[in-house]
Amino acid sequence: MQALVSVHSVPEVELVLAAGISLIDLKETSHGALAALDLTTSKAIVVAVNQFRQQTSQTDIVISATVGDDCDSPTTLHQRIDDRLHIGVEVIKLPMVIWGQLGYQATIDHFLKLRVPLIAVMTPASMAAENMHEQLKWLAQQKYWGVMVDTQDKSNTLTALVSISALQGFVQVAKSLGLFVGIAGGLQLAHFETLAALNPDYLGFRSGLCAQGQRAQALLPEKVDALASRVSQIC
Numbered sequence: 001m002q003a004l005v006s007v008h009s010v011p012e013v014e015l016v017l018a019a020g021i022s023l024i025d026l027k028e029t030s031h032g033a034l035a036a037l038d039l040t041t042s043k044a045i046v047v048a049v050n051q052f053r054q055q056t057s058q059t060d061i062v063i064s065a066t067v068g069d070d071c072d073s074p075t076t077l078h079q080r081i082d083d084r085l086h087i088g089v090e091v092i093k094l095p096m097v098i099w100g101q102l103g104y105q106a107t108i109d110h111f112l113k114l115r116v117p118l119i120a121v122m123t124p125a126s127m128a129a130e131n132m133h134e135q136l137k138w139l140a141q142q143k144y145w146g147v148m149v150d151t152q153d154k155s156n157t158l159t160a161l162v163s164i165s166a167l168q169g170f171v172q173v174a175k176s177l178g179l180f181v182g183i184a185g186g187l188q189l190a191h192f193e194t195l196a197a198l199n200p201d202y203l204g205f206r207s208g209l210c211a212q213g214q215r216a217q218a219l220l221p222e223k224v225d226a227l228a229s230r231v232s233q234i235c
């Protein structure tokens with residue numbers, strides 16, 4: 001299992017890479033849950049990751065990016081995805097309000113046909129929905145690369161909103177369908193063991209690694225190190 005950490009600057013990605021975290025997620029953390037990071041900063045982060053790759057020959061690093069909590073049109077979505085792929089982002093995360101909306105299907109299909117790895121982000125409420133299995137099946141049929149659950153309201157942790165058994169069902173079904181599956185949403189380090197036991201492909205973190213548990217604050221090196229060490233202990 002791996003850990004994903006959302007970063008919003010070059011110093012942050014350097015900290016995270018040095019600790020041994022392999023899933024690097026570009027995100028604007030000052031507002032929203034899946035806000036897109038500006039392209040200039042995103043590009044600088046990608047350059048820093050590529051330098052690190054060259055220096056260390058590490059091959060398991062993956063760079064993902066979000067494209068916004070919402071979007072105003074398919075054209076804007078196309079542009080946002082294209083821009084990020086162009087600078088070297090490898091995986092694109094899409095919120096449910098975008099991937100679940102018919103109006104965006106043609107745009108999304110375009111990138112799926114190009115084999116661009118897309119992650120569909122699901123809401124906590126959808127974990128308990130009767131059609132959760134069907135939705136995962138549909139995502140797999142569409143050839144999404146992965147799926148993850150994440151919270152929108154960062155004042156609550158995922159575990160306060162979704163039962164462990166519902167998360168277990170989500171992970172099991174997604175994995176059986178060949179989707180790369182992640183769990184995130186206000187997770188603290190204390191949640192690590194319980195959620196890692198569900199055997200997702202990754203756990204995603206931001207708030208729980210920041211000063212005062214506030215995702216807009218800086219990442220704390222000791223917490224990033226503690227996360228990396230927990231990951232290495234179970235791998």
Ligand SMILES: O=C[C@H](O)COP(=O)(O)O
Binds near residue numbers: 184207215
């Ligand atoms: O994709 C992972 C998220 O950025 C996690 O953020 P969070 O821990 O603040 O919910």
